[in-house]
Amino acid sequence: MSHLRVHGGTPLAGEITVRGAKNFVSKAMVAAVLGEEPSELRNVPEIRDVNVVAGLLKLHGVQVERDVAGGVVRLNPRFVETAHKADIDTHAGASRIPILLCGPLLHRLGEAFIPDLGGCRIGDRPIDYHLEILRQFGAQVDKLDAGILITAPRGLHGTKVDLPYPSVGATEQLLLTAVRSHGVTELRNAAIEPEIMDLIAVLQRMGAIISVDTDRVIRVEGVDHLGGYTHTALPDRIEAASWASAALATEGDVYVRGARQADMMTFLNTFRKVGGTFDIDDDGIRFRHPGTPLRSIVLETDVHPGFMTDWQQPLVVALTQATGLSIVHETVYENRFGFTEALRQMGSTIQVYRECLGGLECRFGQRNFFHSAVISGPTPLRAADIEVPDLRGGFSHLIAALAAVGTSDVRGIELINRGYENFTGKLEALGAKFETV
Numbered sequence: 001m002s003h004l005r006v007h008g009g010t011p012l013a014g015e016i017t018v019r020g021a022k023n024f025v026s027k028a029m030v031a032a033v034l035g036e037e038p039s040e041l042r043n044v045p046e047i048r049d050v051n052v053v054a055g056l057l058k059l060h061g062v063q064v065e066r067d068v069a070g071g072v073v074r075l076n077p078r079f080v081e082t083a084h085k086a087d088i089d090t091h092a093g094a095s096r097i098p099i100l101l102c103g104p105l106l107h108r109l110g111e112a113f114i115p116d117l118g119g120c121r122i123g124d125r126p127i128d129y130h131l132e133i134l135r136q137f138g139a140q141v142d143k144l145d146a147g148i149l150i151t152a153p154r155g156l157h158g159t160k161v162d163l164p165y166p167s168v169g170a171t172e173q174l175l176l177t178a179v180r181s182h183g184v185t186e187l188r189n190a191a192i193e194p195e196i197m198d199l200i201a202v203l204q205r206m207g208a209i210i211s212v213d214t215d216r217v218i219r220v221e222g223v224d225h226l227g228g229y230t231h232t233a234l235p236d237r238i239e240a241a242s243w244a245s246a247a248l249a250t251e252g253d254v255y256v257r258g259a260r261q262a263d264m265m266t267f268l269n270t271f272r273k274v275g276g277t278f279d280i281d282d283d284g285i286r287f288r289h290p291g292t293p294l295r296s297i298v299l300e301t302d303v304h305p306g307f308m309t310d311w312q313q314p315l316v317v318a319l320t321q322a323t324g325l326s327i328v329h330e331t332v333y334e335n336r337f338g339f340t341e342a343l344r345q346m347g348s349t350i351q352v353y354r355e356c357l358g359g360l361e362c363r364f365g366q367r368n369f370f371h372s373a374v375i376s377g378p379t380p381l382r383a384a385d386i387e388v389p390d391l392r393g394g395f396s397h398l399i400a401a402l403a404a405v406g407t408s409d410v411r412g413i414e415l416i417n418r419g420y421e422n423f424t425g426k427l428e429a430l431g432a433k434f435e436t437v
């Protein structure tokens with residue numbers, strides 16, 4: 001387990017670059033398996049989730065060629081084959097992406113073995129929508145001691161699905177299965193995150209027929225054959241917002257090359273309400289602390305176009321420095337405030353509640369989930385010894401350590417590599433003072 005010794009109190013200032021989105025790149029790599037010709041994905045970051053998916057695809061006979069510095073991944077799926085279950089099991093717990101291989105592997109091989117999933121522990125994260133969708137297409141799902149086996153003895157047929165909640169993963173599951181199923185599929189209450197729109201763009205380049213209506217309805221007309229694609233991944237709007245929050249929390253000034261306004265509208269509105277300033281140009285966005293006290297806000301996380309749940313944890317650190325009471329109501333995951341325990345240790349005043357505070361009732365109201373937080377500020381942060389709990393929580397702890405007075409130890413930082421490319425190099429470029437221990 002690696003750890004960083006962070007000497008806090010220096011504003012982050014300078015320029016960093018974000019590349020392709022973690023939550024798109026891995027799915028675009030999976031989509032390549034649906035084709036019978038090679039694909040090329042550009043703007044791919046060097047993060048752990050990409051390595052996990054590349055490893056999994058190789059086990060299934062996909063030839064993967066990478067130019068890491070240039071950010072190019074070439075995927076040749078011509079010789080896709082069934083992998084050994086024992087080999088696939090070595091990927092258990094590494095990420096959430098394997099479940100999305102169901103559709104592509106069923107179409108190419110007639111069966112899919114999926115290991116137990118990983119990803120951030122921020123709630124139960126069930127896969128019931130995924131499995132129900134696959135069953136509706138005609139697949140048979142068998143739960144094994146570890147993982148699941150999916151077969152399609154009678155093929156896959158288009159269907160009508162109405163999601164109970166606009167889940168990102170379930171929407172992707174449907175897309176990756178429907179494009180080569182027989183007939184027409186209609187999805188209601190679909191997720192419409194920018195990363196999903198980019199996945200639809202990739203599938204269209206491969207030969208799929210997909211239409212997106214204004215009311216969260218997606219229609220897919222299945223085709224018999226898909227080719228390859230060449231595509232440049234959309235930038236990572238979560239990483240961009242994380243650095244923006246880091247600038248705010250440390251009273252800094254950070255230019256994020258690659259950040260794109262169109263995908264970050266809701267974040268930018270919130271950033272401005274807190275008091276942060278930003279300048280947008282064609283190549284990126286410069287995020288600055290205003291030099292005057294930050295303002296408290298009431299915030300609710302939601303599916304797109306709402307305020308993204310993955311933006312929440314880094315921003316909460318900045319809110320500890322805002323004057324007054326901020327309220328954050330987390331409506332996407334039931335258990336995403338575990339990271340605030342370390343912030344309390346560092347001197348912040350954050351109270352979590354079971355009630356839905358500051359907005360509408362959500363799925364987690366009147367249940368045993370501490371999913372609302374009240375943050376009272378400003379409170380100076382002091383150094384601490386912290387263990388990284390998950391990807392965004394870990395980045396938040398890092399920001400808190402950078403904003404704090406004194407020297408903090410942040411342990412288990414390899415989790416942050418799942419979604420932040422070369423974050424120690426970027427911290428160095430922004431003038432942060434730290435050592436790897």
Ligand SMILES: CC(=O)N[C@H]1[C@@H](OP(=O)(O)OP(=O)(O)OC[C@H]2O[C@@H](n3ccc(=O)[nH]c3=O)[C@H](O)[C@@H]2O)O[C@H](CO)[C@@H](O)[C@@H]1O
Nearest residue numbers: 023125126127128129130165167168169170309310332333
């Ligand atoms: C790799 C990836 O892209 N991860 C993102 C993806 O996760 P992921 O695709 O896992 O998130 P979902 O949108 O599916 O989850 C949203 C909510 O739906 C629930 N649910 C989901 C599926 C299911 O079968 N049953 C069910 O109840 C989840 O528990 C959660 O409460 O979207 C999330 C919401 O923007 C982001 O935070 C994650 O960063």
Ligand SMILES: C=C(OP(=O)(O)O)C(=O)O
Nearest residue numbers: 096119120310391392419
């Ligand atoms: C929750 C996240 O990711 P994953 O779904 O991969 O766990 C995230 O990126 O914040």
